[in-house]
Amino acid sequence: MKRVLVATEKPFAAAAVKGIKEVLDNAKYETVLLEKYTDKADLLKAVANADAIIIRSDKVDAEVLDAAKNLKIVVRAGAGYDNVDLEAANKHNVCVMNTPGQNSNAVAELVFGMLVFAVRNRFNGKAGSELKDKKIGILAFGNVGRNVARIAKGFGMEVLAYDAFVPAESIKEMGFTPVASVAELFEKSDIVSLHAPATPETRKSINYELVGKMPKGGIIVNTARKEIIDEEGILKAMMEREDIRYATDIMPDNHAEMTEKLGDRYFSTPKKMGAQTAEANSNAGLAAANQIVAYFEKGDERFRVNK
Ligand code: NAD
Secondary structure, three states, X not given: OOEEEEEEOOOOOHHHHHHHHHHHHHOOXXXXXXXXXXXXXXXXXXXXXXXXXXXXXXXXXXXXXXXXXXOOEEEEOOOOOOOEOHHHHHHXXXXXXXXXXXXXXXXXHHHHHHHHHHHOXXXXXXXXXXXXXXXXXXXXXXXXXXXXXXXXXXXXXXXXXXXXXXXXXXXXXXXXXXXXXXXXXXXXXXEEEEOOOOOOOOOOOEOHHHHHOOOOOOEEEEOOOHHHEOHHHHHHHHHHOOOOEEEEOOOOOOXXXXXXXXXXXXXXXXXXXXXXXXXXXXXXXXXXXXXXHHHHHHOOOXXXXXX
């Protein structure tokens, strides 16, 4: 019988755990729960006889992989998987997957929550502006970016998009306007919504020059990763351009300085909120359980991230 460890420092909602267990029960797998653990030793003990692990933001490093002698697969319930040591997983022949797309709608809805909050002057009673007929530029047209585009259409916005790997032709076929570069996206968009992953190419790529290219009254909204922001550069640009606003779901390291210097033009959620919905929580957990069953029963490696 396969043993699937659900190791979550921050547990799934009870309904999600129930759903995961049902999927695994149906496959005649055993579900082992390790929730709210505070000591890594507990995780090391629990992985010892697991065939598969479902995690959230939990760290699966070389030490954990060394301790997991039977382990074949780790599934990160969520999009980002920088909490798993892929090199060590390769050494141990362990398949690593994420569950892309399961929280994208949640993140995309938050983008619009943050945007309405910004354009309505944080609900301070003074006249703000509308999103209709504004141009929104979507940087990286993946799962979240496409959901932002879908919702933006409902707001009556014009959608521009750039993705380093999605061809312009595909963006056009989906009914949106491709642009040729990140710089062009910033030049042409009233609002730029960031959805690129943190990679060596994107690290600190949202910088002084790009922000300076925005049209008057430009807004940047970040629900991606803080690593892609050049925090000093963005602050410098916003000190020079008093019309630019910045809203982020990933609190920057210089949050205090941003708050002090930019006042109401800057906003950060206190904690990353993008994927924090009951639906996303449950979707990702269920997808993880289904992917594990499909992997063992059919050799399905579609969502493998360590090729
Ligand atoms: P995804 O993998 O579906 O899409 C990412 C897209 O980025 C892909 O289309 C890819 O081609 C593109 N891309 C990669 N490198 C690029 C580059 N250098 N320039 C332009 N485009 C590039 O991922 P997703 O699910 O859409 O997630 C997007 C981002 O949102 C990720 O950074 C993820 O970590 C973050 N995220 C945040 C939250 C939150 O709670 N705020 C939740 C989920 C995801």
